[in-house]
Amino acid sequence: MKSWDELTDDELLAALGEAVAEDRAVDERRRAAAYGAFAWRRVDDELAELLHDSALDAGAAVRSSVAAPRALAFGSTGLTLELEVDGEQVLGEVVAAGGADAGAAPTTVVLQRPDADAATTEVDAAGFFRFDGVTPGPARFVVERGGRSLTTPWVTI
Amino acid sequence: MDTTYPLAVLVPAAREGDQDAWNAIVDRFLPLVGAIVRGHRLSEADGDDVSQTVWLRLVEHLGSLREPDALPGWIRTTTRNECLRVLAARGRTRPVDLLAGTGLDAVEPAVADEQLLAVERRQLLREALAELPEGRRELLLLLLADPPLGYEAISARLGIPIGSIGPTRARALEQLRRTRALRGLGPEPVGVTGDEELG
Known part of the structure; x- marks a missing residue:
């Protein structure tokens, strides 16, 4: 690809035209949604870190026929x-460190969209919970337990 | 506050809760996010979801973003990763023929480096345009109007003689080449706005 100085004026203006066109082509629905994201x-918030996502595993993309x-x-x-x-x-489990039984303290999980x-939803005595009817889209989870609240990063599910 | 403000101003303002500053950041990088999403050939709905996840994540991330100039790189990386995650997650139910290899490393070349470079260059050109003094920027935008405008209409719009449009266009493009964005110098120092510096 040519450096900027190697482009003629016409070429540079044409390249600028493409860049500006990309700006003008922005979907207004996406823009409005992105503005609205600021309300979050x-x-x-105490933020949890992503520790693992099987969608990032090697081969995840080609394991398409396996219904995992x-x-x-x-x-x-x-x-x-x-x-x-x-x-x-969405099936989930809350695990407390040191093998402490997560169900020992009342724990709730909030699904935010x-x-x-x-x-x-309430987490059961064994630490498990479940959400049904979770449609695709951005989501995050907040675990509330013993006065502590832990928020996951947003993820597209 | 608009997209022409430096990130060193927009990012701290957004961090303090300034919605206008946030909107300016969105306006500045939406085309970049959109181009990366398009490059991964996601469905329209998945593209919407990825885009929104990126912005929601940025809202979370503002507080820990120490270096505002790291923002473009963060947005690029986050968008790419989120595209790959969604492709992998959806792969279960929808065949993804675009991904021939295995794992992330194999996925990367599928979205050609050259294509990403072009995406990057278009973002730099928009940044460069934002650096120009308003008059120059306006002229270039009028020259790129869609549908195209004749010199007569541009002359009337800007209140400059038709004869000076050509030379002004040449000077504006020369100035564009000398912007920090196109010289690869990164953003201008904090506290100096483009108009004061270059006007």
Whole structure:
């Protein structure tokens, strides 16, 4: 590809035209949604880290014929959230560090979507929970346990 | 605040909760996100989802983004990764013939490096245009109007004689070549806005 100085004025203007056209072609729906994303700004959330996503595993893209659900894990100090996304069903487990029984403390999980009301569910005594009817799109989970609240990064499911 | 403000101003303002600054960041990088998404040939709906996930993640990430100039790279990487994750996640139910190899390493060449380079160059050109003084930028945009405008209409719009459009166009393009964006110098130092510096 030519350096900028090697381009004639006409070539440079044509290249600029393509760049400007790409700007003008931006989908206004996406723009409005992106503006709206700012409403999710929080300054004091404790954020979990993505520990694992099977969609990032080697070979994930070609394992297309194998009907393995997508597995995700998030964690922060002492608390891990494991998820399995199978169609519109999300199965999850909250694991507390040191083998402490997650079910020992009342724990809830909130599923947040940018375009829908949040859904909340109780984690059972063994640490498991489930959400049904989870349609594709951005989502994040908030684990609330013993006064602590842990938020996962947004992920497209 | 608009897209011509330096990131060193927009990012801290957005971090403090300034919606206009956030919108300016969105306006500046939406075409880049859109181009990367298009390059991965996602469905329209998946493309919408990836785009929105990238912006939601940036909202989260603003607080830990120490270096505003690292933002373009962060957006590029996050968008690519999210595209690959969605392709892999959807692969279960929808064949993805685009991905011939295995794993992320094999996926990368599928979206040709050359194509990404072109995406990158278009972003740099938009950044360069934003650096120009308003009058020059306006002239170039009028010359690129769609549908095209004649010199007469441009002359009337800008209030400059038809005869000076050609020479001004040449000077504007020369100035575009000398912008920090096109010289590969990165953004201008904090506290100096383009118009004051170059006007």
